Amino acid sequence: MTKNAERPRRHRIVARRPVTVMVREKLVCPYCGNQEEFYEVTENAYVLVQYLQNEDGTFVPINEEMEVSGPVRFYCGRCQADLSHLRDKL
């Protein structure tokens, strides 16, 4: 029998403060129950893209700016229901 086997084992229990986990209420489509796929449609958006032309004639976008002046609509990705009123939860 080795020395290690005779040594009593000590178990140390470290008490930790309970961790508060922020749980967000999931957004669920009230019409079809979907809670995974959603999409957004931005109306009246002004998009400015600056390009640099390469030697071979191809273009590379170097900067993109977007200004939104219209409403942003939020839809269910499955049944296409307008869920804009739920968008505040995002």
Ligand SMILES: [Zn+2]
């Ligand atoms: Zn839906």
